[in-house]
Amino acid sequence: MTSIDFSEMQRVRKLFDDLQGLFQRYLPNVDPDLIYDLLTRLRENPGVTPTYTLEIYTKKEVNTEKTIDFIYRITGAMATVYDNGTHYVTNQKLSLDTLKNISDLKDIIEITGAPTTLGCWFSDSIRRRGI
Numbered sequence: 001m002t003s004i005d006f007s008e009m010q011r012v013r014k015l016f017d018d019l020q021g022l023f024q025r026y027l028p029n030v031d032p033d034l035i036y037d038l039l040t041r042l043r044e045n046p047g048v049t050p051t052y053t054l055e056i057y058t059k060k061e062v063n064t065e066k067t068i069d070f071i072y073r074i075t076g077a078m079a080t081v082y083d084n085g086t087h088y089v090t091n092q093k094l095s096l097d098t099l100k101n102i103s104d105l106k107d108i109i110e111i112t113g114a115p116t117t118l119g120c121w122f123s124d125s126i127r128r129r130g131i
Contacts, residue, residue, distance in 0.1 A: 029103050031112040038094060041115065049093040054102070054113040056088040062107045074101045091116060 023032045034052075041050040056079070058067060064085035071079045077092035092098075094113070103111060 027100060027103050029108045029110055030099060031110065034111065034113045035096075035099070037115065038096060038099065042096070049095060051092065051116055052094045052113040053116045054090050054092065054094065054111060056090075056102060056108060057110045057112075058086050058088070059107040059109060060084070060086055062086070067105070067107075070105055071102065074098060074105075 020032060023030070023035050027035055038050065038052070041048075054075075056071065062085065064081055067085075067088065068079050068081065071077070071088060071090060075090055075092045075098060077090040079088040079090045081088055099111070102108070
């Protein structure tokens with residue numbers, strides 16, 4: 001059995017806190033769990049862009065049509081709108097750059113998401129057929 005080196009564990013905690021600080025600094029509206037999950041998947045399988053169901057929450061006063069258009073231009077995915085135009089949901093392939101571009105939209109409150117396979121085949125097959 002190996003002994004625990006508490007100074008090393010403190011270093012791990014410090015590095016984790018630093019990483020969380022970077023998440024907050026550069027992607028302040030994005031759920032840190034989403035960032036961590038995305039980075040882990042990209043590291044484990046760098047040749048595959050993972051697909052996520054993203055949930056984007058906005059302030060009440062946003063223009064729904066413009067927000068849908070912005071999301072579409074950034075992601076290529078059409079958002080479904082809920083909660084009187086304050087909750088947008090997409091299924092899309094996701095990169096860190098795409099996540100940053102969405103996060104930089106005006107009036108974004110929070111972005112959460114989870115990995116999915118839903119919609120991947122459909123959206124890819126539509127693009128290939130030019131529909």
